[in-house]
Amino acid sequence: MKKISILVVAPYPEFGELAVDIAKAYPQINVYVAPGIYQNAIEYTQIYPSKKFDCIISRSFTADLLRETSITPVIDVELSFFDAYRTIQIASSIGQKFAVLSTPPVIEVYRQLAELLHIDLNLYTFHNVSQVEGLLKKIKRSGYNYVIAGLVAEEIAPRVDIKTIRIASSRDSIEAAVKKSLEIYNYIERAGNTSDIFLSFIDYSKDGVIIYNDSEKMVYVNIAIRNENMFAPARKLEQYIQYLREENEMRIIKRIDQFYWEIDGRKIEHEDTFFYAFHLRKLYSYAQSKKEAFIRMEDAEDIYKGFSNIIWNGIYREYLGSSVQAAIDSYTPVLITGEVGTGKTELTQYIYCHSQHKKAPLITIDCKELTRKSWNTLINNDKNPFHDVGYSILFDDISCLHPSLQRELNDYIEGTNMARRHRLYATSSVDLAHLVKNNQFSLPLYRSFCGFTINLKPLALTPELILPLAAEILEWISKKFSKDCGGFEDEAKVLLQEFPWPLNIIQLVAVLQQLVINSDGFIITTELTKQVLDKETPKEYVPSTMFDLTKPLAEIEQDVIMYVLRESNMNHSLAAKRLGIGRSTLWRKITNQQ
Known part of the structure; x- marks a missing residue:
């Protein structure tokens, strides 16, 4: 009988001991135990080759992180009502006030249990490990000496001078995960035994499938690829084989000829030989995407070459300190606020390009252009990436979203666990908290996005950044236009620093581009700078409506x-x-x- 290998990533010793003891009743199972929680768990699992295991068992955020980094099925040890009730009984027996601190799925169990038992529980939710210490301090200030929590809070609690009651998984909960592992393994085995059926299904799929061997020779194409309309874009996939050799998997959206294509690639090992499989799916025609002005799709490879990496890889990022790196490392939604032109969209792109989600495309929704009709088109399209998993989605200028669509968007986010399936971002040129306070923006939607907030100050309030930032952008623009501009006259620097920059970085880039194009020498003169800035001097603003009068x-x-x-x-x-x-x-x- 073939043995099934299960890796148990144990957040605490008793968890692993229970798993080993449970496995004794299942002779077909071999259990390996690795200690670890959250990011540390990934380091421990990398000790073992991933192909060694048929399943991995862990719990909560640790399980979520492992799913991101492992191709092996990950089974979550769910918190049962009995597990939660046991901790409440322990806390109640102490005779002191207590609160509960954990992740959203765990807090939901406690909330349902409190309703069932008709008791009041003080529940605190965190979406990222970095929030735990702050919440523990808040709980302490609220007069609680005890908190029901997991291992992360347990490690931090002594610094806050608060005692913890551990949320532990019972034997029944761990055994349920073991049984689920067996079910998944048996399902995969049955699927393997019916490989001919699956091969036939793939062969007649309307999406393209193409496989190369390690010598970059095509060894399989399905019928869709053989169709001449798909064969031409499929041939361009060879350029990504080297990327798969190094990264093992990829997911991008590319414009090839007149269509946007979603390309999934994976490195597969079979009998000590590597193969490179690609799944090719047609999304939109280029003409259609131009009509749908509310949505665009980009991948990290294209964004990284652009402007966002220039302004956010130097002095501007240093000015913001550790907040940008914290946003890159976080899994929670990110809200970026600031005046028009402060680089909110570009900062989102920078965070995306340096995050773990960069292998899948960034989808930007322009909320100014999003109408009821376009929203319905988006949601009802079965090829809409919203319904998928693993993308990064930016809601640009979310404050401009129509109130009725605010409610529907929040319902979709909560009803489909969108924030767990994708990495969400939002930008706003208006203070959303102020709008919420004045009943001008949806409070539930604000809560969905305010897990991690970055506020960008205008250039007028950060004059010390203008010249260093101008120097970085000048170098980039000079290369772009093959010009040899390397600095400014002293008086030109004064003019740049004293200009009010009402449109912030966007305006600074536009001015510098004009200076580079019109400059005749290495040093940009004061006279030229004055001429360009005079044209940019704010004049009385006359708004242009530009309404489409062909509409109903x-x-x-x-x-x-x-x-x-x-x-x-x-x-x-x-x-x-x-x-x-x-x-x-x-x-x-x-x-x-x-």
Whole structure:
């Protein structure tokens, strides 16, 4: 009988001991125990070759992290009502106030149990390990001396002078995970025995499948690839074989000819030989994507060559300190706020390009352009990456999202566990907390995105950054236009530093580009700088409506309302006054949007 190998990543010693004891009742199982929690767990599992194990058992965030880094099935030891009830009984017997601190799935178990038992529990949720110490301090300040929590909080608690009651997994919970491992293994084995059926299914799939051997020779193509419309883009996959040799897997969206294609690649070892398999799926035509102005898809390879890496890889990043790296390392949604032109979208791209999610594309939703019709098109499209797993999704200018769509977006995020399936980002040129306070933005949606917040200051408040940033951007623009510009005259520097920069970095880049293009020498002169800045001097702003008058009257009305709302910083009272209607009438028109 073939032995099934299971790696148990144990957050504490008793967890591993229970797993070993349980395995004695299953002669077909070999259990290996590795200690570890969160990031440390990955280091321990790398001691063993991943192909050695049929399944990995762990729990909570540790299990989530292992799924990101391992191709082996990972089984989560779920918290049972009995496990939670036992900790409540222990805490109650001490006779002192206690709180509960854990991840969202665990807190949900305690919440349901509290409703069932008709008891009040003080529940605190963290989405990232970096939040734990701050929450423990908050719990301590609230008068609690005990907290029911996991291992991360248990390690930090002594620094906060608070005692912990460990959330431990019972024997039944661990055994349930072992049984689930056996079920998954048996399912995979049955699938292997019916490989001919699966091969037939792949051969007739409408998506393309192509496999190369280690000599980069094509050894399999399915019928879809043989179709001449797909064979041409498939031939361009050979360039990614070297990448798979080093990274083992990839996921990108590329424009090839007139279509956007989703490309999944994986390095496969079979009988000591490596193969490189690609799955090719047609998403959108280029013409269609230009019409759908609210969405765009990019991969890290393309973004990394662009502007975002220039401004965020130098002095600007140093100014923000450790917050950018913390956002890169985090798995929680990121909210980036700041005035127009402060580089919010570019910072999002930089974080994405340096995160663990960079292997899958970044999808940007322009909330200014997102309408009811386009939202329905997005959600009802079975090829929409929203429904998939592992992407990075940016909601750009989320403060401009229509109120009715704010509710629907939050319902979708919560109802589909979107924040666990994808890495979410949002940007806003308006203070969302202020909008929430004034009932002008959805509080639940704000909560969905405010797990990690970065606020970017305008250049007018950071004059010390202007010249160093200008020097970095000047070097990049000079290379871009094959010009030899390396600095500014002293008076030109003064002009740059004293300019108000109402459009911030975007305007700085535009000015520097004009200077480089029009400069005749290595040093940019004061005279040229003055000429360019004079043209940029803020003048009285005359807004351009540019409404699409071919739309139905109801849609034009909605466009006008949203335009005035944005001009009024989403202040409903001010917008209603400008429109000459009552606040309640404005609210009714907003909520009655198609």
